[in-house]
Amino acid sequence: MDVLDWILLAIRWAHALAAVAWVGGGIFYLMVLRPAIQRATGRAKALPPEITRTIGVEFRGLVTTAIAVLLLTGVILSASRLTEDAVTSPYVAVLVVKIVLALYMFYVVRFMRQDSYPEEQDLGGSMWQRLRGRLTGTTALLVIGIVVIGLSDVLDGLLESALVS
Numbered sequence: 001m002d003v004l005d006w007i008l009l010a011i012r013w014a015h016a017l018a019a020v021a022w023v024g025g026g027i028f029y030l031m032v033l034r035p036a037i038q039r040a041t042g043r044a045k046a047l048p049p050e051i052t053r054t055i056g057v058e059f060r061g062l063v064t065t066a067i068a069v070l071l072l073t074g075v076i077l078s079a080s081r082l083t084e085d086a087v088t089s090p091y092v093a094v095l096v097v098k099i100v101l102a103l104y105m106f107y108v109v110r111f112m113r114q115d116s117y118p119e120e121q122d123l124g125g126s127m128w129q130r131l132r133g134r135l136t137g138t139t140a141l142l143v144i145g146i147v148v149i150g151l152s153d154v155l156d157g158l159l160e161s162a163l164v165s
Ligand code: HEM
Pocket: 012, 013, 015, 016, 019, 022, 023, 070, 071, 073, 074, 075, 077, 078, 079, 081, 095, 099, 102, 103, 105, 145, 148, 149, 152, 153, 155, 156, 159
């Protein structure tokens, strides 16, 4: 491995670490922290808004850093991958889907829910407003994040099989 390979390795590491922090944090919140607070406060469903807001503000700080790292390292990884000879059209297609989903995640956090990290919100009102609440909530972002990680593994697999053949 030459120096460039080591730098790319560090970049992949930072990219994966940021993804794990964001998606892992979402899993921890939905599967551990939220049920734990619900049990401790004896509430069946909704948590006290001041608690979700405080958690959201803290988590948002971490997610903002993760987004900056993912964007910067993602651009470098894409540039390095797309200039390899082994790159195929399925690879480019999956990468485009991945980037669109990632940009949607960034957009929701940055522009649609500016107060804190998006907690499930019942925006009430019309069907469209309820759908919008769901598609920009914690669970939707987590599901998309899990899909994006899966697509990254597909990318890895596509590149490996192209290198072998
Ligand atoms: C604009 C945003 C992004 C770009 C341009 C981007 C680009 C890339 C590229 C080119 C790779 C290398 C794939 C390969 O092995 O051939 C990669 C890997 C990866 N990406 Fe992203 N990505 C972005 C955002 C995200 C997000 C939001 C997540 C998760 C929440 C994520 C998770 C991962 C993971 C887990 C890997 C595998 C890392 C490894 O194998 O060490 N990426 N990304």
